[in-house]
Amino acid sequence: MSGVVPVRQRRVAVVGGGSAGAFCARLLARRHSDWKIDLYDRIPESEALGFGVGLTGALLETIRTVDAAVHADIMSMSFQFSSASFRLPAGEVFLNAFHHGVAIDRGGLIRILRHRAEDAGVGMHIGVDADALALSSEYDVVVAADGVSSQTRERLGDELGATVSVGRGQFIWCGSDTELPGTTFMPVRTDDGVFVVHAYPYAEGKSTWVVETDDHALARAGLGADVYPRGESDEKSLAYLSHAFSDLLGGRPLLGNASRWAHFRTVRCQRWSHGNVVLLGDAVATAHPSLGSGTKLAMEGAIALSAAMEHSDGSPDAVAQELHSYEAGRRGAVDRLQWRAMQSKIWWESFPYRMDGSPERVAVSFMSRGGAVGLDDLRRTDPELVRGAAAAYADVVSDQVPPSVPDEWILGQAAVGNQSTRIVDDLAGLDEIATLTVDFDDAWGERATELIEQLRGSASHASGVVVVTGDAGRPALVHRLAFGERVRLELGLPVAIVLDRNLLADGIDALVAGRVDMLHPIAPATELERVLAQ
Template sequence: MQPRRVAVLGGGPGGLYTARLLKLANPACDVRVYEQGDPGSTFGFGVGLAAGTQRKLEAADPDTLRDLVAAGLRHDMTMRVGADSVRVHNDRLIGIARTELLAVLQRHAEKAGVELDFGTRRAAGDLDADLVVAADGVGSATRENGSFGGRIDVGKGLYLWCGTDFALDAAMFAPVETDYGTFVTHAYPYSGDRSTFLIETDEETWRRAGFDTTTAALGSAGTESDETSLRFLEQAFAEQLRGHPLIGNRTRWLRFRTVHCDRWSSGNTVLLGDAAHTAHFSIGSGTKLAMEDAIALVDALGEAENVGAAFARYEQVRRPSVERLQELARRSRLWWESFPSRTGLPVERLMVAYMSRAGNVPLDRFATTAPDVVRAALEQYGGEPAVGNLAGWVLGRPLVHGGRRFPDRTSVPELETLACALDDPWSPEGDELVARARDTDGVLVTGPPARPALLTRLDLAERVRLETGVLTAVEGPAELRDDLADGLVSGRTDLVVLTEETA
């Protein structure tokens, strides 16, 4: 179909990119972006663009990608725990300032003939357009006032975005211990003199530090940053910051909100990006999802005969990918919310645990990109260099636990059965299972054969192992032995039981 007039609500990356692609596909179409803010105002610091997203942008619009890459900064990834650190090479990952990202997208949208209307708040029902694209963010008024079946799940942990005035030499994950508890930074460079510092903590630590009080004092509105938190964290991360300050930009403690919608369209209006869905920042970015949405929506409009058919096609194509990423992100969020319990692992094994936390990067795949890291992690785990098939080698290592010796990781004694049917091992139901395990000499965590259920069992077993010290084993289908091997190296379980069930 070829709409005559298209209105885009929201001048963020998703809205601007949609507008440009629509105008390139339909030069005669009147495409207008409505953004309530000013052209140069934005929240946040840097944005990451991974290799997969870059490939999709290259196919859809190489001119825009070329300018984004030129404005960005490539970097590797490191993890630091105390004096120990490990580095993973990744020459396709780039960081770019959000201000620069928007400037590039605004420039390319206008170059294509898109009209940009700043400084005015508009609603979908007020616009005279054949098609309205609502890219109005996580707090979308379009979603909240429409019939999209929207709902929001709120995470337990707290985080804040800030920045600093120097460029790290690589992305960095680093915990620091304070008198109140553990804070963890995810930091990365995005220009020659700037880095993003995202900092997370758990609610107990946040309250002990008094940040519940500073957050309440700021209120829910306003543009000020939580300077008390910034100054405390500046001292806590002084080593990582190398004496530089933390910079705020409406910086305050938040809990991550995961947006789900039963429907992404209603009438002539369609949701895009954060308005339709969000995924935790530790594994996906709103920018990635929104720009990939834009590509799919414009493709669907080019293939369909009418708006309804185009919206149905767009959702049919995008929803499976989005929901898969949301599930990976949910697992990643739970892992990060419980991160401090794992810092006793050697940093190489911790990096393996990080890479495999959502079940998306198996050990053998990680070994092809970071062979030195995996080699060291396996030697730490097994006491000698790994040889042959990795999963087979991992399962074949002996174990000494509580004075008992096991010839390999599949020789499991009689243990108390702990049936797991949870989505969240850190829920109150998970607490009850951990409490049950305390009164045993060891537990075998059982459950359905499906892979998501197995990954959850491994997480629950890790809680049991770390919090009680009892011998833990996890049951799973032999066809998922790679996941079980990842769990062993990552310290999620001591032993495994292979079954003949089908995942």
Template sequence: MRIAVVGGGPGGLYFAALVKRIAPRHEVVLWEKGGVEDEVGFGVVFSDGALGGVQAADPRLFDVLGDRFVHWDAVDVRYRGETLSRGGYRFSAVERRALLHLLRERCAEVGVTVHFGTEAPPVPLLSEDFDVVVAADGVGSATRAARADAFGPDLRPSASRYLWMGTDRVFDALTFTVVETPHGTMQAHSYPYAPGWSTFIVETTDRVLAASGLDVPDRAPEATAAAVADLFADQLDGHRLVCAGSRWGRFTVVRNRRWVDGNVVLLGDAAHTTHFSVGSGTKLAMEDAVALAMALSDHGVPEGLAAYEAERMPVVAKTQHVAEVSRDWFERVDEHVGLPAADFAAHLVTRSGRIGRLDLPLVDHGHVERVRTWFSEALSGTG
């Protein structure tokens, strides 16, 4: 079987390595238009369940990858001078560049042909020359756009803006920080991903961003990072922020009516996206890779493509629903600002419905009894 992969992100690379490992006689060719050193981003998150899937599909990769992970088991909410925590989680994170480097090495080991800094041939040519064409070319997938009538993409930009940064302030949990600036509310999503480093994603509305003067296209990334760091000075505790670029993004929800058109199939962000507040984007892309590789191994083409679509679309739809509820909460965070700390934290932690009020309480470091009282009142309706 001859398989073409368009896109060298985690999903495309992982699929290419898996399918070549399962069936060494297959010819697998991957194109990535960016260069080897063009990757952006700081840390990516996985749940323990996702790590288990990686281990089962490629134990050797997992053994190497496992040494790079940073682990934590709590969620912290920082709000109006309070830090409230909830334990019982099991998450891990890794530097995105390190993940891509390991996946590239794995592709080289198993014999995948990879073309970096090279645009893939047009879809019609790939479709004629290869048995399967995997479109793993991201949110702005050109492959998907070329067959929009067949895939039926639904792209919905978010109402908020975000900037993905890193910091040498090491957080020991998934931390949600809300600050009330002179221009309006801003929030940060942060978590550790490597020794001495944490991801720090800042999110806010268009109105607040415009009022703050932070969205200046020609501003140097260092200046943008320093300006944001000033707003989050209490949380960063003297540490710096680093951003790969000064452009503020707008998250886009991606859905498709179908993921398969003939021998062309969508994978990862080309097929679906989930808001970063639930940390599932890379996880879902790599789970897609496992499902597609196994489906092709078990069924061949076209049955394997149909089986992949039937298996993954319902699973992803559930996660997208949770992610959109979470995204909507953060876009309307002003509705909750002003609540007592424990009430605010309770709303944030239970925002998606995956955790209920009965799963609480949280604890405030240094203020345990007071927070217990707050939660007791909130749950009884007397607060």
């Protein structure tokens, strides 16, 4: 038939049988029964690392659409829950409708995906330590889904423009034979420092735990410096943490599965493929676990790559175009998710500064950390949380907060000095300590620390205000709101933020979350501000 491109049989090798690689192999084989698809992984299913992983509701719906059988398998062994809580020294607060997906044992998820891949006709080479670059001469396409420590990415680092940035904190992934009632965020202050857990149930009688701390706390505790053989856990650290979190564990020990301390690595690549080798999953992009989207990133990438390899004739030029199409279609979503994950990582690494605050305001700060969730969302899903946070913000009892917590009420609260509302019309009227321009993206990084040290000598001026300004646009505003929060937390100084009036909603969120004290909007006044001025 005229205009139809003949598609010849393809030979595709997938190196790495985790959630990205196994699902990609399954989808390709299911769509192209005449293709030769081979999956290589050096780790047997019985040695799968980790405990539970979360799958968002949006991801589950996408999986159901492209592969109903895999979706059914996942749902048959998944664990559903929705609530979360922050357990802080000042009290506990619950978040309703926090989680809209499920949790599942990571090993079980990999078993599902590998078995379904084999059912679809994928050649399984488990226990084989394959070399993706060596295979590139034997196959039309090689998918390198070989994880965050990808040897393929390391060897093609220059060609891919790969970078790996290391987080300030360290984390350890472990588990327990205790079924938590939902997601639990809890810090513990030991003699050595603060350890913070993010834990959630993933099966009946089981929970997964991610504990984070800083290098100084580990050094004081004598932990994290030992080297362990492959597959072994840091039992000394597990014992230490079992004691620290004994109340939450109900006296049971934490369990390990090759569990040891590590700095989280954020992987980025300027290019996702070279020749006929393409990276997938953690090999090409990672997201901090506090965002709960690592498996989402991997499996959505597998769906996108398999969809891009659909209609060409399989020639080298056509393969290159397919891989480019995969990257072009997927990069925007990955970049946005990585940006949100970076804000979450920065927030989480600085969590000890917030642990003695109002639980409700800390919870709102957490939910709004990446700009994806704001008060408008929380008013719908968790109105009592918003009301409690607003009461702590205004230093009143909850009964004095209007049920809907309108923006007018939030902005109408008295501020520092002679400011009768949280809107500052004229900065000249402030007792100003300093005006700082934030042109960096890490509120706890080196440049931010330099500014904090410059301000430290001014911290005694309790009536003064630090004005924080910067570029227009939402990402830049999110960065300076985070820096404003650091000024408040670390130095105890009030902060006024300069922002575009079109972004006033983000400023109102920041007031309740405790990031800033006052807002100085620029551009024409909004109807809300005109109401306040009457």
